[in-house]
Amino acid sequence: MSEHSVISWNEAGEERSARWQSENRSAAPKRVQIADDRMTADSAFRLASEGTALLWRGDYQNARQLLQALARRTERKPRKAATSPLDAFNLHRQAQSQRARTLGMLLIEVAADYTIALRRAPDIRLACNEAYGASRGPFVVSLREILGLIGAHEWRKNGVEIPALQARIHPYYGVFSPVRGEYLNLIAEAPLPATSLAFDIGTGTGVIAALLAHRGVAKVIATDQDARALACARENMTRLDMRDRVDVIEADLFPPGKAALIVCNPPWLPARPNSSIEHAIYDPDSRMLRGFLNGLAAHLEPKGEGWLILSDLAEHLGLRSREALLQMIADAGLKVIKHMDTQPSHAKATDESDPLHHARSAEITSLWRLAAR
Structure with a gap:
């Protein structure tokens, strides 16, 4: 505000x-x-x-x-x-x-x-x-x-079509719109470790929570700290008739308890945001990424998985190395089960006039399947 x-x-x-x-x-x-x-x-x-x-x-x-x-x-x-x-x-x-x-x-x-x-x-x-x-x-x-x-x-009035959800998500002002469909396709395709309970950390519009419920997860707890995001996610769950399966609560990262699946799509670039909407893109000193990784093991049920959705654009820009990311994962007491990759399809990836074209054209978005060591 x-x-x-x-x-x-x-x-x-x-x-x-x-x-x-x-x-x-x-x-x-x-x-x-x-x-x-x-x-x-x-x-x-x-x-x-x-x-x-x-x-x-x-x-x-x-x-x-x-x-x-x-x-x-x-x-x-x-x-x-x-x-x-x-x-x-x-x-x-x-x-x-x-x-x-x-x-x-x-x-x-x-x-x-x-x-x-x-x-x-x-x-x-x-x-x-x-x-x-x-x-x-x-x-x-x-x-x-x-x-x-x-x-x-x-x-907000017209919504954004989400093919993986077979429905529309309606973003609020100041809440990042889910226009990058490639990461949602990864979530739709990754094998679920269980369908009992999942956490969606930093839910934003609620699109990931809705997608997990759409895939058959019986209960999803979605968290966020931003008042607009919380109101937006709740309204979207109402529109999708998912309020009985998705609880949207205010929390700094994790809700209480443990879950078989915990998903997080943190901001992808470790840099300072210049406006409220940019908090969905820029994460100073990788605060949210580190917080998710460092708290993940303690909130996973036995044999549970944490799904980290992350682009490697920061690596191509020299903002973070792959080695640094892997070290963060290891330092948090986690291991990589597998990562699923896809290439972005947005217009900037092929726009040669974009000053960051070299990095964007090489970008890969990944779903990292993590487990406690």
Whole structure:
């Protein structure tokens, strides 16, 4: 959630202020200028790049077009040549962060009833209620965040088709959408050690828990710490008529007790997230991965298995070695029974213009079947 802070600006000779809203916890801009349809994209880009926020008073659809023009200009900036995969990753993250800061400088004001007083503005009341909850009064927010809310509302309304589940999963705003189907196919194909009880650690949308129940596991306990994820997973279990077989509970990693099968799909890259949604991708110092491995043996029933779903992208980027991963497994008192591998099928894996193409094209996603030694 955003921090409580205030943004101030001068308009028509009058000092004004409002609550600042930022889901990625960006600080309220210190310099704010009123902008409208007369502002050129080049002027807007120069001001935004220099750290001046633009509070929009023109046509809403023109603001969207201006944001697209700003995005094109950020992409024209020449890229530094990387000297290694790790350097390419760091430069890519740096460019992403700079791009987000620049594009986040185009702002709009939202009223207490979640309406926008701009010509041709959409009705965002439902999207705001889903993401923010009950209104706490008027606020100023980046147009980019509002577009994210609108997109998330569509994802939540329409759902994501999961072929392995033969159903749809409906993600919430701020909860990572299960668009990478290859790891779900591995879970659908791996031999179950038992069908009595399974734990799904860090459930997110609940897709893995649902898939385990779909495969015949009698009881699944799904855990998460994020309030949005917990609400999302519970609603998905209700939609799928699985609330009697899947319990969604708040816990830091493991629930109490032991299970015959414990599954975890931790964030795949040991790096610092820059926003709430990135916590599903970036795991500083592999905290969740280490926590899962170190606690797994104590929570497994005799002859039980732990399934670790992990991409080797971190290895190709130089963020973690295969030897380091195997050492983590061994240090946790675990052994590898087998690992099942598959190649990703997402568009970035074949996009040669992607700055991380070399690593992405070599990426393998694995399901590691682990047991206590």
